[in-house]
Amino acid sequence: MPRQRGSGDLARARLLVAVGTDKHPFERLVGWLEEWHRAVADDVGPTVQHGHTRAPAMPGAVAFLGHDDLQSAMAEADLVVCHGGPATILEARRHGHLPIVVPRDPARGEHVDDHQLLFARRLGAAGMVALTETREALFDALTAGLADPSRYAVAADPQASEARRAAVERVGRVVEELVAASVGRRQRARWRPWARSGRNGERR
Incomplete structure (x- = not known):
């Protein structure tokens, strides 16, 4: 569980x-x-x-973190900001x-498809993430979290390895369904039956 800071804590x-x-690259977030x-x-x-984005002009920049280092960083953090990756x-x-x-x-140009948008919006609607798609929304969330990190805390369950694996599998299926649905919508939007017919209704 992230540490809780009192109003008088200057840490x-x-x-x-x-x-x-x-x-x-994810230049927008950086x-x-x-x-x-x-x-x-x-x-x-x-x-x-x-990651593959340029190093930001601020302390603590690192291109990648190994699994153990990432776990330690998450355990020690007061606030976590991340992309929409399910894992x-x-x-x-x-x-x-x-x-x-x-x-x-x-x-x-931040990803190959829109599965992160679809997935994050679904979780945001369910209250499972704090969804911030704009600069203003991100700033508001960070400012609120800086004032009171407990606003962005949930019950931790570090021993739930089996549950986590099952959750990852469920998430994978949800993402696949969302991407498939999105691709289907785009393909239907591109298909214009009248564009394939002549003036008299004959197919070109």
């Missing part, structure tokens, strides 16, 4: 940011974090796993965090 809040290992951190640098001790979200919740999630957007 710096520990922030973990994890963008995952996808080959696409840029937002740099901007936010400039205003609160004295109050926050960040660890930013930036990262599940790990954050297992360590007692309600993750602040910024899903990757394929329209911005």
